[in-house]
Amino acid sequence: MLEQKLNALGITLQRPPKVIGSYTPIIKTGSLLFVSGQLPIELGSNPPNVLYKGKVGNEISLSNGKEAARLCTINALMHLKDFLPSLDNIEKFVKLTGYVNCDVSFTNHPEVINGASDLLVHLFGQKGRHSRVSVGLSSLPLNSAVEIDFIVEVGT
Amino acid sequence: MLEQKLNALGITLQRPPKVIGSYTPIIKTGSLLFVSGQLPIELGSNPPNVLYKGKVGNEISLSNGKEAARLCTINALMHLKDFLPSLDNIEKFVKLTGYVNCDVSFTNHPEVINGASDLLVHLFGQKGRHSRVSVGLSSLPLNSAVEIDFIVEVGT
């Protein structure tokens, strides 16, 4: 059912690329899933291609910053789909931490991270409503414009 | 009882303003509450007025930075009071993440966030002692001087 909503948005979640390294995209503890920091990686790109690079408010417009936050969220859903029997197993989104790459004068971080929040509520309804924090970073991995990590509750 | 301690400090918690948007101030999962990032918003201001703006160590003194951290915490308590039957339902404070808006040469983040930590221990005693991280951000929403999010355990 979630898949259908995604498809209606023109989004098809592929299998994520294998992560090389000592950390993993998702760890489960009790009924919580901790999702590693997600970058706005182009779906299906291999090697992974960060689609939005640079400081939001400078090289990246506010509108593209929101798109970046939305794409981070789609990458998280890709990993969640790979980890769970189905995205419908998601009970609720608990917490988003939204990191915006920007310079010292930027003040509109919440609007950027709304690109993530709005998609979750569109897809999951009441279960998509989450707690959140948005902050401004002076730099992010691979010069990504946005990075977001997630805590998700699943049925047991 | 908690309310009395707050009143003794001259603090009266009002109903929080309605949050417009896709996220919410608090999400409960199991016995944990995740409180969204709190800004130092003037109590009772409507529309919400961020009382401490700018970089701590520059436009904002260390002492006012501590006040800002304290006010973030009072805003968190306002939301917790609204969410819980009573603030006395709080079992313990688990974790604070303290984000300080400052420039690249600032090094005294822990002293700023002590404004939050000291208030919690003053009000909640042993239950107010928490784990914590303090970091320096190049920018924060609305140019807020400090932002803090909280994880709280409640009785079930």
Added chain:
Amino acid sequence: MLEQKLNALGITLQRPPKVIGSYTPIIKTGSLLFVSGQLPIELGSNPPNVLYKGKVGNEISLSNGKEAARLCTINALMHLKDFLPSLDNIEKFVKLTGYVNCDVSFTNHPEVINGASDLLVHLFGQKGRHSRVSVGLSSLPLNSAVEIDFIVEVGT
């Protein structure tokens, strides 16, 4: 057994210095331990001496940045050993948040935090694999090069 692996690396965990203040190194909630932000403090130094100071990529080389992340992790293990009956009580590492002190052009945060991740997997094997986020901060407490906080699951 964990202690033996540590000793084989030439690491001896001493009792941590008493923390003065309103926060504490570790809070337990359910089966989770939240470990406060750890700095790369020289083992056994008293008063605590931050061994790696400055911006990674500038005053601190990438290689020393990794060492700093590794030392943050050893400090976390020191607190975990002090808190738990034994490090063997650790069920798994759930989440690392890696904060790298660096300037606006730095992009290699994941490689820095690998200094932490690789040590955990070396010591704990599959239980050491964790979810993670790495971000770039414009400043950190005491001008530390790296700060890391941890969420750990223990047996009940």
